[in-house]
Amino acid sequence: MTLTRTATEARLPVLEVFGPTIQGEGMMIGQKTMFVRTAGCDYRCAWCDSKFTWDGSERHLVRHLTPAEVLAEVCALGQDRFQHVTVSGGNPALIGEPMAEFIRLCHERELRVGLETQGSRWQDWFTEIDDLSISPKGPSSGMETDWDVLDDLVARLTSHGVHFSLKVVVFNAADLAFARAVFARYPHAEKYLQPGNEDVAAAGDISRRLLDKLAWLFEQVIADKAFNDVRVLPQLHALVWGNKRRK
Amino acid sequence: MTLTRTATEARLPVLEVFGPTIQGEGMMIGQKTMFVRTAGCDYRCAWCDSKFTWDGSERHLVRHLTPAEVLAEVCALGQDRFQHVTVSGGNPALIGEPMAEFIRLCHERELRVGLETQGSRWQDWFTEIDDLSISPKGPSSGMETDWDVLDDLVARLTSHGVHFSLKVVVFNAADLAFARAVFARYPHAEKYLQPGNEDVAAAGDISRRLLDKLAWLFEQVIADKAFNDVRVLPQLHALVWGNKRRK
Numbered sequence: 001m002t003l004t005r006t007a008t009e010a011r012l013p014v015l016e017v018f019g020p021t022i023q024g025e026g027m028m029i030g031q032k033t034m035f036v037r038t039a040g041c042d043y044r045c046a047w048c049d050s051k052f053t054w055d056g057s058e059r060h061l062v063r064h065l066t067p068a069e070v071l072a073e074v075c076a077l078g079q080d081r082f083q084h085v086t087v088s089g090g091n092p093a094l095i096g097e098p099m100a101e102f103i104r105l106c107h108e109r110e111l112r113v114g115l116e117t118q119g120s121r122w123q124d125w126f127t128e129i130d131d132l133s134i135s136p137k138g139p140s141s142g143m144e145t146d147w148d149v150l151d152d153l154v155a156r157l158t159s160h161g162v163h164f165s166l167k168v169v170v171f172n173a174a175d176l177a178f179a180r181a182v183f184a185r186y187p188h189a190e191k192y193l194q195p196g197n198e199d200v201a202a203a204g205d206i207s208r209r210l211l212d213k214l215a216w217l218f219e220q221v222i223a224d225k226a227f228n229d230v231r232v233l234p235q236l237h238a239l240v241w242g243n244k245r246r247k
Numbered sequence: 248m249t250l251t252r253t254a255t256e257a258r259l260p261v262l263e264v265f266g267p268t269i270q271g272e273g274m275m276i277g278q279k280t281m282f283v284r285t286a287g288c289d290y291r292c293a294w295c296d297s298k299f300t301w302d303g304s305e306r307h308l309v310r311h312l313t314p315a316e317v318l319a320e321v322c323a324l325g326q327d328r329f330q331h332v333t334v335s336g337g338n339p340a341l342i343g344e345p346m347a348e349f350i351r352l353c354h355e356r357e358l359r360v361g362l363e364t365q366g367s368r369w370q371d372w373f374t375e376i377d378d379l380s381i382s383p384k385g386p387s388s389g390m391e392t393d394w395d396v397l398d399d400l401v402a403r404l405t406s407h408g409v410h411f412s413l414k415v416v417v418f419n420a421a422d423l424a425f426a427r428a429v430f431a432r433y434p435h436a437e438k439y440l441q442p443g444n445e446d447v448a449a450a451g452d453i454s455r456r457l458l459d460k461l462a463w464l465f466e467q468v469i470a471d472k473a474f475n476d477v478r479v480l481p482q483l484h485a486l487v488w489g490n491k492r493r494k
Contacts, residue, residue: 020469022479029276030439030478032468083475192277207458215487221279222267228330231277232269236481240462 011064012098013039015053015090017073018246020082024237026133026192027165028114033084034074035246036102041090042120045141047171049200049243053090067102071109086114093117093126100125116167118143119150126157132164133192136182138175140196147185154186165190170217171198180226191230193217197238207239258311259345260286262300262337264320265493267329271484273380273439274412275361280331281321282493283349288337289367292388294418296447296490300337314349318356333361340364340373347372363414365390366397373404379411380439383429385422387443394432401433412437417464418445427473438477440464444485454486 019034039062041054052058065073074085085106092099092115103125106113116133126132134157136150137143157164166189168179175196183191195213199206214234221227241247266281286309288301299305312320321332332353339346339362350372353360363380373379381404383397384390404411413436415426422443430438442460446453461481468474488494 022465022468028478030480032475032477032479080472081469081475205455207454208452211454211487214483218269218487221269222328225327228279228328230279231275232279233277234483236461239486240458240465 138178167192171196385425418443
């Protein structure tokens with residue numbers, strides 16, 4: 001029993017590996033990258049665009065792979081057409097040592113590693129991530145931020161000189177107020193705002209609606225001195241490819 | 248005569264000051280910023296989206312302002328709703344000491360300064376720019392790059408530790424080949440590709456056409472190992488606001 005558990009914990013719960021594609025959002029927007037999506041999340045955001053990572057609907061597709069197996073799959077798919085890997089979830093910060101090992105292996109191959117998490121939990125390997133996006137969730141998500149955890153996390157990232165940013169997804173005025181609070185609390189962080197995708201299940205071209213939402217967010221930011229040092233960015237993949245999976 | 252010339256040269260030829268708005272492209276994409284657009288260019292790009300800066304059509308609108316006057320206008324318009332200024336053209340690198348002075352004044356006010364130029368000419372004040380976008384023009388522009396000048400410019404920026412990037416606008420396969428040559432020549436630079444805007448005079452919503460062009464460029468980049476460390480970004484302002492001026 002103990003042996004089985006140990007073996008399981010030395011692996012990453014991987015839901016999908018895909019790419020090369022273009023990073024659609026946040027601090028590495030536009031960067032050509034491979035994606036590794038891990039399963040499992042401590043949040044249940046109302047508007048999550050990857051509910052299949054935590055709602056049980058794709059539990060049968062989760063594979064428990066060693067770090068070397070994950071990297072082998074990334075390399076087999078990406079061949080010589082990538083040098084950046086993005087780890088997404090779910091919340092990849094639920095994973096401990098196997099993720100640290102995966103990052104080490106990526107760096108041995110001279111791959112740059114980006115990762116996004118909501119900031120609900122610290123992992124020591126955060127200090128090894130090249131581009132770390134911390135994305136606290138506003139009121140529209142239905143989640144509550146544990147400010148003590150986030151304070152500690154941001155303080156540690158800062159003291160270690162990690163290249164990180166704070167990104168808030170905005171659906172409404174309450175989310176904007178939340179973003180103001182986050183950015184005022186951590187004034188020296190890189191700051192990003194992103195318009196929310198209202199309907200993550202719609203098929204086909206959703207670009208005009210997303211661009212209207214972006215225009216609205218531009219106007220909010222332009223008018224408000226609290227957002228002077230903020231960058232506002234859309235989800236490029238959703239503009240170009242709609243809600244298509246593995247893009 | 249000499250005195251008049253000196254007086255003229257202590258001023259910047261300014262075509263427009265506008266903002267706050269959102270930086271639509273390149274290394275500072277999404278950043279809230281004020282814009283200062285200078286008149287005059289040593290290039291005549293076939294697809295230039297700001298021909299009015301050099302084709303004589305708005306010569307009567309050019310104002311020769313002192314650096315302090317330009318900053319006063321920026322501050323009057325932006326009030327407390329900005330802390331970033333973007334200098335655009337035309338080619339602002341045609342301007343010498345008055346630009347250096349303008350940058351100094353911005354920094355005194357704790358404003359961050361971004362600037363874009365094609366890299367056809369060096370200015371000592373390049374080393375003072377916080378975010379410098381060098382955008383050599385590909386074959387579709389009808390312009391020729393002076394590689395000796397660009398080599399020297401990139402070497403100086405590198406030795407001074409300036410935060411700069413190389414950005415190539417892509418209309419076709421010949422431009423992609425040009426981008427490959429530029430990026431291979433300066434492997435350590437931050438690299439950006441941007442899809443060209445085929446019709447800079449069209450009125451109304453041009454977003455679908457621009458997104459199709461972006462999708463095409465994504466596919467080119469994904470398929471080509473020469474672009475592994477490149478970021479591909481659209482012009483957000485054109486997606487959101489079309490070809491509208493002063494946005």
